[in-house]
Amino acid sequence: MLATFFESVLDLIIRTSTDLAPDVRTAMKAALNVEPAGTQAAQALTIIAENIDQAASDEGAICQDTGLPTFEIRVPKGADQVWMTERILEAIAEATRRGKLRPNSVDSITGKNSGNNLGPGTPTIHFYQWDRDEIDCRLLLKGGGCENTNIQYAVPCELPHLGRADRTLDGVRKCILHAVWQAQGKGCSPGALGVCIGGDRASGYQHAKLQLLRTLDDVNPVPALAQLEAAVMATVNDLGIGTMGFGGRTTLIGCKIGALNRLPACYFVSVAYDCWAFRRLGVVLDTKTGAIARWLYRDPAHPALPMIDQAGFTRTGREVVLAAPITEEQARSLKVGDVVLLNGRMYTGRDAVHSHLMHHDPPVDLQGGVIYHCGPVVLKDGDSWRMMAAGPTTSIREEPYQGDLIRKFGVRAVVGKGGMGARTLSALKEAGAVYLSAIGGAAQFYARCVRSVPGVSLLEFGVPEAMWHMDVADFPTIVTMDAHGNSLHKDIETASAGRLETMA
Numbered sequence: 001m002l003a004t005f006f007e008s009v010l011d012l013i014i015r016t017s018t019d020l021a022p023d024v025r026t027a028m029k030a031a032l033n034v035e036p037a038g039t040q041a042a043q044a045l046t047i048i049a050e051n052i053d054q055a056a057s058d059e060g061a062i063c064q065d066t067g068l069p070t071f072e073i074r075v076p077k078g079a080d081q082v083w084m085t086e087r088i089l090e091a092i093a094e095a096t097r098r099g100k101l102r103p104n105s106v107d108s109i110t111g112k113n114s115g116n117n118l119g120p121g122t123p124t125i126h127f128y129q130w131d132r133d134e135i136d137c138r139l140l141l142k143g144g145g146c147e148n149t150n151i152q153y154a155v156p157c158e159l160p161h162l163g164r165a166d167r168t169l170d171g172v173r174k175c176i177l178h179a180v181w182q183a184q185g186k187g188c189s190p191g192a193l194g195v196c197i198g199g200d201r202a203s204g205y206q207h208a209k210l211q212l213l214r215t216l217d218d219v220n221p222v223p224a225l226a227q228l229e230a231a232v233m234a235t236v237n238d239l240g241i242g243t244m245g246f247g248g249r250t251t252l253i254g255c256k257i258g259a260l261n262r263l264p265a266c267y268f269v270s271v272a273y274d275c276w277a278f279r280r281l282g283v284v285l286d287t288k289t290g291a292i293a294r295w296l297y298r299d300p301a302h303p304a305l306p307m308i309d310q311a312g313f314t315r316t317g318r319e320v321v322l323a324a325p326i327t328e329e330q331a332r333s334l335k336v337g338d339v340v341l342l343n344g345r346m347y348t349g350r351d352a353v354h355s356h357l358m359h360h361d362p363p364v365d366l367q368g369g370v371i372y373h374c375g376p377v378v379l380k381d382g383d384s385w386r387m388m389a390a391g392p393t394t395s396i397r398e399e400p401y402q403g404d405l406i407r408k409f410g411v412r413a414v415v416g417k418g419g420m421g422a423r424t425l426s427a428l429k430e431a432g433a434v435y436l437s438a439i440g441g442a443a444q445f446y447a448r449c450v451r452s453v454p455g456v457s458l459l460e461f462g463v464p465e466a467m468w469h470m471d472v473a474d475f476p477t478i479v480t481m482d483a484h485g486n487s488l489h490k491d492i493e494t495a496s497a498g499r500l501e502t503m504a
C-alpha cells in the first residue's frame with residue numbers, strides 16, 4: 001500500500017521549506033533588477049537573493065518561520081484518507097526533527113509548544129476526491145508575519161485615504177490597495193495576494209488562501225477577474241512601500257483573485273497576504289506506490305539558476321561597525337539610513353520573553369545590549385547548539401513592551417523587521433537607543449552571521465520563544481528608527497498614504 005507515500009510527502013515538505021519555486025524566483029529577480037544599486041531596497045533584495053540561493057544549496061529553511069503547513073490533496077475515490085493523514089503527520093514530525101520545519105504549533109490555552117508541529121489544527125489537511133487515477137498533493141507554508149497582515153472587508157465600507165468601497169469590482173480594487181498599504185513592510189514585502197470576493201467570513205479566507213496555489217504568471221480564466229488583477233498590478237507598485245517597507249519600486253509580486261457566491265446581505269473581500277518567501281510546491285503521486293510521478297511548479301530536470309552571480313551583500317565602506325555592548329553615545333550618533341554591521345553578543349526575544357521581562361529581572365545583563373526579535377530554528381548538537389535559521393520576526397508585536405524594557409534595562413539596540421510604533425520611538429529618543437531593521441525571511445543569510453550559540457535562557461518557552469545567546473559577526477542591519485525621533489517606517493507610511501489617495 002503506497003509504500004513510498006511517507007518519503008514523498010517528506011520530500012515535498014523539505015523542498016517546499018528550502019527551495020523557492022521558479023515563478024517566485026523570477027518575480028524576485030525582476031524586483032532586484034529594477035532597484036537602483038545602492039538603495040536600501042536593493043541592499044535588502046541582494047540579501048534576500050543570497051538567502052534564497054543559500055537555502056536551496058544547503059537545504060536549509062528559507063525563512064526561520066516555516067509557517068503553518070496547509071495541504072490540499074486530490075485523491076481517487078476510495079483512497080484511504082485516514083492512513084494518508086497519519087503518514088503526513090509522521091512526515092511533518094520528521095521534517096521538524098531534522099530542522100527543516102520550526103516547531104510552530106502552540107497550545108492556545110497553555111502556551112506550550114508541542115515541539116513537533118502537531119496539534120489541533122496543525123497541520124491543515126484538506127482532501128478532495130476526483131475521477132483521475134493520481135494523487136495531487138500541494139503544500140503551502142505560510143508564516144505568522146504575513147498571516148498577521150491578512151485582512152477582511154465587509155463592503156460597503158469607508159477606507160482611509162480611498163473613500164467608500166462599494167459592492168462593485170472597483171470597490172474590491174480599493175480594498176486590495178488598502179490591504180497592501182496597511183501591510184506596509186510588516187509581511188515581508190514584496191508580497192503576493194490571494195483574494196476572495198464573496199463567500200462567508202470563513203470560506204472567504206479559505207478561498208483567498210487557495211488563490212496562492214496559482215502561479216504568479218498565470219492569467220485568470222474569468223475575464224473580469226483577469227482585468228481586475230491586471231489593474232491592481234498596474235498601479236500598486238506606485239505606492240512606493242518597496243522591499244521590507246524601506247521604499248522602492250516593487251511592493252507586490254502577484255495578485256490572484258477568486259470569487260464565491262455570497263449571501264445577499266454579505267459582501268466580503270478577504271485578502272490573504274503572503275510574503276516574498278512564498279513557499280508552495282506540489283507533487284503528483286503514483287496511486288499504487290505513492291512515489292513522486294512528477295513535481296508541480298518546478299521541473300527538477302531544469303534546476304533553478306542562482307539568484308545572484310556574485311558574493312551577495314557588498315560593502316560600500318560607509319557601514320558603521322558596532323560591537324555590543326553599545327554605548328549611549330554610539331547609539332545617538334546613528335541616523336536613519338545608516339547601515340550597521342553588528343558584532344558580539346545578541347539576545348533573541350519575542351512575545352514570551354518581552355511579556356516575561358515586564359515582571360521579572362532579565363536572566364542576562366542587558367545594559368548596552370542588543371535584543372533581536374527572532375524565533376530561530378536551533379538544533380542540539382551534542383552539548384552545543386547549532387543555529388539553522390535566524391531571520392527577524394515582526395517587531396510591532398512587542399510595541400506594548402519595548403519602550404519599558406529599553407528604559408528599564410538599558411537596551412541600546414533592538415533588531416527586528418517591519419518597524420515599531422510611537423511608544424518605542426519615544427523610548428529610543430529618551431534613552432538613547434536605535435531600532436535596526438534586518439531583512440525579513442533571510443534566515444540562512446543571518447544564520448551564517450552567527451558564529452556561536454553560547455547559551456540559552458527561558459528555554460521553557462519553547463525553541464522559537466526562548467532567549468538565545470548569539471555571538472555574531474558582521475550582521476548587517478539598517479537604522480530605520482533613530483534616537484532623534486526619526487522613523488523611516490512612519491515616513492514611508494505617510495508618503496504611501498498620499499499616493500494611495502491618488503488611486504481612489
Ligand code: SF4
Pocket residue numbers: 063064065066067142143144145146147186187188275276277391392393394440441442
Ligand atoms: S519571510 Fe517574513 S512574513 Fe514570511 S514567514 Fe518569514 S518572517 Fe514571516
